[in-house]
Amino acid sequence: MTDHVAEAPVHDEHAGHGEHAQHGGHDDSPEAIRKEIRKYLLVFGALAVLTIITVTISRLHLPTHEAIALALAVAIVKGSLVAAFFMHLLSERKLIFAVLGVTVVFFALLLWGPWHQRDNAMESWPGYDTNAGKPAPAESHHP
Amino acid sequence: MDGHLVAAHGSTHGAADAHAHSHEIEIPYTVHARPDTGVYNGKLGIWLFLASEVMLFGALLSTLILLRTSAPSWPHGWQELNIPLATLNTFILIGSSVTVVLAWANLRLGNLGKAKIFLAITLLCGLGFMVIKTIEYVTKFRAGHFPSTNNFFATYFVLTGLHGLHVLGGMIVFAYLLLTADKWYGEKRDQFTNRVEVTGLYWHFVDLVWIFLFPILYLL
Numbered sequence: 001m002t003d004h005v006a007e008a009p010v011h012d013e014h015a016g017h018g019e020h021a022q023h024g025g026h027d028d029s030p031e032a033i034r035k036e037i038r039k040y041l042l043v044f045g046a047l048a049v050l051t052i053i054t055v056t057i058s059r060l061h062l063p064t065h066e067a068i069a070l071a072l073a074v075a076i077v078k079g080s081l082v083a084a085f086f087m088h089l090l091s092e093r094k095l096i097f098a099v100l101g102v103t104v105v106f107f108a109l110l111l112w113g114p115w116h117q118r119d120n121a122m123e124s125w126p127g128y129d130t131n132a133g134k135p136a137p138a139e140s141h142h143p
Numbered sequence: 144m145d146g147h148l149v150a151a152h153g154s155t156h157g158a159a160d161a162h163a164h165s166h167e168i169e170i171p172y173t174v175h176a177r178p179d180t181g182v183y184n185g186k187l188g189i190w191l192f193l194a195s196e197v198m199l200f201g202a203l204l205s206t207l208i209l210l211r212t213s214a215p216s217w218p219h220g221w222q223e224l225n226i227p228l229a230t231l232n233t234f235i236l237i238g239s240s241v242t243v244v245l246a247w248a249n250l251r252l253g254n255l256g257k258a259k260i261f262l263a264i265t266l267l268c269g270l271g272f273m274v275i276k277t278i279e280y281v282t283k284f285r286a287g288h289f290p291s292t293n294n295f296f297a298t299y300f301v302l303t304g305l306h307g308l309h310v311l312g313g314m315i316v317f318a319y320l321l322l323t324a325d326k327w328y329g330e331k332r333d334q335f336t337n338r339v340e341v342t343g344l345y346w347h348f349v350d351l352v353w354i355f356l357f358p359i360l361y362l363l
Contacts, residue, residue, distance in 0.1 A: 026251070028251045030252060033248050033251055037245060037248050040244045040245065041241065044238070044240075044241040047237045048237065051230065051233050051234065051237065054362065055226065055362065057362075058221055058226070058358070058363070064363070067362075067363055068363055071358035071363055072359075074358070075355050075357075075358050075359075078354045079351050079354050079355065082240060082351050083351065086240050086241075086243075086244050086343070086347045087344055087347045087348075092182075093180070093181040095181055095182060095187065096186075096190050099187075099190050099194050100194070102194070103197050103198070106198060106201075107197050110198070110202060110204075110205045111201065111204060111205055111208060113205065114208040114209035115208055115212070117209075117212075118208070118212035118213075
């Protein structure tokens with residue numbers, strides 16, 4: 001990715017733009033933008049198909065662990081498409097990746113805690129179920 | 144004048160002069176990137192905000208894991224919730240993510256008219272999402288399901304409610320952008336284009352959160 005701005009005088013709106021203006025490091029030539037638009041529409045198609053796949057998988061009523069793994073795998077692919085193309089992470093600056101990297105680490109820690117304790121959660125959190133008033137049908141219970 | 148503080152002249156022309164020109168102060172780096180960060184300030188700001196949002200939703204997802212793994216029984220989402228409506232909402236949000244980037248692309252092409260149409264469609268998508276979510280909520284309330292009913296519905300209402308508030312917030316910003324588009328695009332085209340981009344980044348994040356909430360709450 002080119003970054004014209006770092007070299008451009010900060011007080012000159014159009015200095016260093018060359019033939020076409022740029023926004024945030026994106027090429028603003030009409031050809032490049034039209035190419036981007038086609039890419040966005042393709043990503044939309046992929047997301048739509050993946051949504052149908054997600055719903056179809058859920059109708060198979062797989063065992064809980066397999067269902068969670070598959071559903072999250074598809075969700076991660078969909079999320080990656082959104083982040084990579086719609087949020088332009090493919091062409092983003094290092095600083096943004098640094099911010100995201102720190103965020104991912106702490107997010108993972110946040111989820112790891114209760115997941116790590118899942119096998120003895122009932123002992124660790126006595127009284128956890130005091131509000132679970134409506135029992136689920138027998139066939140829907142977790143093993 | 145990007146990256147240039149008019150008030151800085153105050154140091155050479157005196158405090159009184161600076162005060163007289165204080166109304167000319169501009170927020171720096173709204174268009175061009177700061178040389179040290181490589182991005183314009185709005186973009187860095189929205190990414191930092193989104194990082195905090197990840198932690199906010201992360202705390203609630205962590206709570207969901209804790210409650211679900213420690214519960215002796217937990218209903219499947221597909222038994223309790225309306226999958227067709229949620230699927231429709233998924234398509235609506237994905238579609239709105241596309242219309243945002245199309246609005247931004249058209250602004251860069253100089254097509255303000257088309258950009259406004261795409262912003263309006265995005266706003267309508269947000270409205271459609273909220274209407275469907277309201278139908279879902281009302282149906283649940285009529286069936287006697289409230290956040291206090293059990294932990295399943297507590298997490299469902301809290302997570303989807305917080306997400307819905309984010310959709311509402313995005314809609315307010317899109318309405319503002321739409322209403323002020325002519326003025327801003329005429330006066331500060333590049334700055335307005337960047338505003339649409341950062342608002343789009345926020346909206347994509349809202350879409351991204353739903354992409355995970357949909358299977359976690361409805362399908363598992």
